[in-house]
Amino acid sequence: MPSMTGHSASTTAIGSHPRAVNGKPVMFNHVSLSHIDIDHAHEPDQSVSQLAQIDHDSSICRVDTTADPAAGRRDLVQLPKAHLHMHFTGSMTVSRLKQMSSAHHIQLDSELIDTHPLRVPPDRRGWYRFQRLYDMARRCVKTEKDIRTIVDDAARIDALEGVRILEIQVTPDSYAPIMGGLTPALEVMLDEAKKASVRHHIAVGVIVAASRTSHPLKARTLARLAVKYAGDEPGTVVGFGLSNDERSGNTADFAPAFRIAAMGGLPLMPHAGELLGPDHIRQTLDELHPTRIGHGVRAYTDPQLLQRLSREHITVELCPASNVGMGVFVDKQHVPLRQIFEAHVPIALSADDPLLFGERVEQQYQDAREIHGFTDHELAQLARDSINGSVMNERYRAPALAQIDQWEKSRAN
Numbered sequence: 001m002p003s004m005t006g007h008s009a010s011t012t013a014i015g016s017h018p019r020a021v022n023g024k025p026v027m028f029n030h031v032s033l034s035h036i037d038i039d040h041a042h043e044p045d046q047s048v049s050q051l052a053q054i055d056h057d058s059s060i061c062r063v064d065t066t067a068d069p070a071a072g073r074r075d076l077v078q079l080p081k082a083h084l085h086m087h088f089t090g091s092m093t094v095s096r097l098k099q100m101s102s103a104h105h106i107q108l109d110s111e112l113i114d115t116h117p118l119r120v121p122p123d124r125r126g127w128y129r130f131q132r133l134y135d136m137a138r139r140c141v142k143t144e145k146d147i148r149t150i151v152d153d154a155a156r157i158d159a160l161e162g163v164r165i166l167e168i169q170v171t172p173d174s175y176a177p178i179m180g181g182l183t184p185a186l187e188v189m190l191d192e193a194k195k196a197s198v199r200h201h202i203a204v205g206v207i208v209a210a211s212r213t214s215h216p217l218k219a220r221t222l223a224r225l226a227v228k229y230a231g232d233e234p235g236t237v238v239g240f241g242l243s244n245d246e247r248s249g250n251t252a253d254f255a256p257a258f259r260i261a262a263m264g265g266l267p268l269m270p271h272a273g274e275l276l277g278p279d280h281i282r283q284t285l286d287e288l289h290p291t292r293i294g295h296g297v298r299a300y301t302d303p304q305l306l307q308r309l310s311r312e313h314i315t316v317e318l319c320p321a322s323n324v325g326m327g328v329f330v331d332k333q334h335v336p337l338r339q340i341f342e343a344h345v346p347i348a349l350s351a352d353d354p355l356l357f358g359e360r361v362e363q364q365y366q367d368a369r370e371i372h373g374f375t376d377h378e379l380a381q382l383a384r385d386s387i388n389g390s391v392m393n394e395r396y397r398a399p400a401l402a403q404i405d406q407w408e409k410s411r412a413n
């Protein structure tokens with residue numbers, strides 16, 4: 001278990017917190033979730049061994065057996081980190097998905113449950129395979145209890161991997177039909193994020209993401225909804241994003257939605273530079289004025305763009321396993337993590353969709369060490385970048401940063 005000392009998830013009611021938008025402080029709206037009073041939908045907390053048993057087919061709860069203090073290789077589970085790019089349905093474990101599919105009598109494609117995602121032949125990877133499997137998983141989410149379970153699992157598993165701040169991304173319109181509308185769908189997610197934060201000693205905020213495949217007017221509706229719940233505490237909406245196939249839709253058409261979100265005080269984190277290259281990252285910077293970029297990995301071919309990202313302190317949410325799973329790079333060795341790091345672009349290593357890519361966030365740090373040769377000092381810097389890239393309240397970030405310093409000082413050679 002990672003040490004949780006010094007980190008306290010707050011149960012404080014959502015309040016007004018100033019945040020600068022275009023240099024002007026913006027006060028968040030007061031919102032209350034007090035009218036939501038739904039019986040807690042979960043089983044009691046499970047022990048690590050129970051979890052490990054349940055999730056035998058995923059990489060969670062792994063003790064870092066490669067940690068070797070004598071060689072200066074510290075335990076990466078103990079390294080405090082922020083997880084800034086993970087999607088709601090994609091956060092599920094395969095075993096949880098199997099459980100939900102069997103409860104709802106839904107047949108799952110064996111490709112989703114039996115095939116290791118990173119061992120799919122390169123010519124069979126790509127967006128369409130991903131979307132088909134993601135949609136299949138989403139069909140298994142049919143009740144409020146399912147929604148709560150997914151949020152709780154994400155918080156619990158990430159906490160076990162040393163994540164102190166999780167900003168989980170949701171597109172509430174996908175779940176509006178089962179909850180009777182956009183507002184109740186989002187409110188259930190926020191309520192559970194708040195409760196799971198307390199339960200698992202992690203700060204869970206929610207990023208509302210519009211889909212590039214939906215009409216831009218829908219994105220505006222979502223932005224208005226997101227602003228109503230804006231905050232920087234667990235159980236609030238902490239940002240506004242834009243997801244789905246980067247090649248769909250016209251980025252500029254989403255600018256009005258992003259303006260609504262920005263005027264409401266929300267940080268902005270659209271996907272860009274995953275399936276398209278530097279030109280689209282540049283367009284996204286110019287049109288949507290993001291706080292962070294979801295992915296951004298394909299900036300690596302453009303030194304001027306890397307300089308700009310570094311100069312403007314725009315964190316890129318790099319998801320190496322996802323890049324390989326989507327066929328953006330043929331294998332992990334080719335993910336340009338080292339190049340982007342050495343260009344001084346802040347990086348938040350993330351898992352994107354563990355359900356579809358078979359790995360969670362801590363494995364991304366392991367790979368940085370094992371595949372890309374990151375030293376403990378450099379891994380600590382990656383963790384700092386992730387915490388600094390978080391948009392949650394300083395009182396969640398400051399203790400994590402202090403603990404990263406301690407991690408780095410501990411047992412050093």
Ligand SMILES: [Zn+2]
Binds near residue numbers: 085
């Ligand atoms: Zn994503």
